[in-house]
Amino acid sequence: AEQAKILVAEAEENNLDDKVLNERFGRWHTCSLCEQMYHSVVRCALGWACWKTYLGRPETDWPRCLAMQQLGHGLGAADHHEDALSVKEAEMAMLRRLSVPEGEMLNVQCNLAITYASLGRHEQALSLRRDIYSGRLKLNGEEHPETLREANNYATTLSELQRYQEAKSLLRKTMPVARRVLGEDNETRILTRWIYADALYTDPGATLDDLR
Template sequence: MILTQCPACAAPLPPRAAKQCSRCKTRYCGPACQVQHWKAGHDKLCRKIRKSGGAEQYHANTKYAEAVAVAAEACAEDTKGQTCYICTEAVHWKTKEGLVRGCACRGTAGVAHVSCLAEQVRILCDEAAENHLDMSPRWVRWHTCSLCEQSYHGVVFCAMGWACWKTYAGRAENNKARMSAMTVLGSALCAEDQEGALRVREAELAMLRYHDSPEEYLLIAQGNLANSYQRLGRAEAALNMYRDVYSGRLRIFGEEHRDTLMAANNYANFLIELQHYAEAKSLLRKLAPAAQRVLGESEQLKFVLRMIYARALYMAPRATADDLREAVKILTETARAARRVLGGAHPRALAIEESLRESRAALSACEASAA
């Protein structure tokens, strides 16, 4: 469950043996907290929570509504005077929510209501399930725009994450769509709520282990959890998990697989954060030919791998002039491609531009010192 804290005292809940309300299934760390919460007002909410589908569904609905309001407010200036490309209305007829756009679309493209985007994906996924079709090309629309084919980001992705979880939270724990929805939510929360993302990802890994899920699923969950550890400053836990995930994917998939390259990207990025530049450079240089063959020219992962390799070159304390020139060349080409594909305002494009400025400054300083 995503609800991992007692609503009365905020203590961590036991994974499966928690005390719960017999009516609405709200969980508590013990009988005392249940009584306290009832007296504090739960008696007035209990029926409403039960009617919504239980504590988990009620919580998902509430967080979704909050996230949509935040996203619409953040996008208000960008979407002013425009209409949803799905329902063609400025204000949603039912929810009264405003418009959002959190992808690489520009101009009048990509503007929509979160509710419309979520409903569109839900219908596509339901049709695929009913007709026994491959769900993957449809499922990616929970986190990727169908128009520009680039990822949602920021508060819009956060809202889509809650929309996905809200849609599937009521299903059985071992339901594939529910498991995947938990993954989407954890990724979506990363930019806005690191502690929340950590709780989701820990719950996801515990659930997968309980249901004896395949190793591939466990590796995905471990990689996501390592990312949360990194963002929260838990360096040792993050490094060990990144290393294990990369080794596991290399063993299962081999070098020329997108999942292996993704794991290498995460591992190398954290090595750079820990200032292990030589190790990161060696890893990425070894995988560069595979990335060139496997990844398309417009894939974000290819941009990121090149950016991280360049950082390993120019950030090293003993970087040579040749290293710095190579880094500037790589980042100049990558920045140009990222602007074309993602747009200049995309966080990924901005990060590459920042790295380009840093590498140029490092090269200038090196050349001035030599002169």
């Protein structure tokens, strides 16, 4: 925590650009030795330490915004999902007040959808996933990697609710786009095919026509 605090303070004092500031802020959640993200109670403890460090700053201060995000992630990592939900809902309300770019709002909604799913509130997660996918289509277009990733997330949530026909319909539309834009070996494209295969496997109404 002290290393992260010092690195961020140095970046601010020297007026380093946002890219450097974000990289240094990453020390609040990623180990500097192995470059792996912290997990469970360690991530939660660092989230609290991060939030307490920047809590006294104005709401418009970017490190304070990032600190709230880290607190939400940390609580979720330690399975305190109800508390994480409160933080993430507060974060989304704050960012709306600050009129942040649409892409940032979609990222926050994505985090919120994950928390809803962790709490078993799958219908709310689905509603958010639908909005996020629609938002990415409008903002980035159907060929953008972020849009294709959100299509996967949306389809996964549909399958979890046993809405297999909708999931398969969406994936049949995105699979050729992912193949054309991302290539055969891209991770997102492979995941799209895996989600489709899983929907076929778990759908009791699947037929050979789904393979054509």
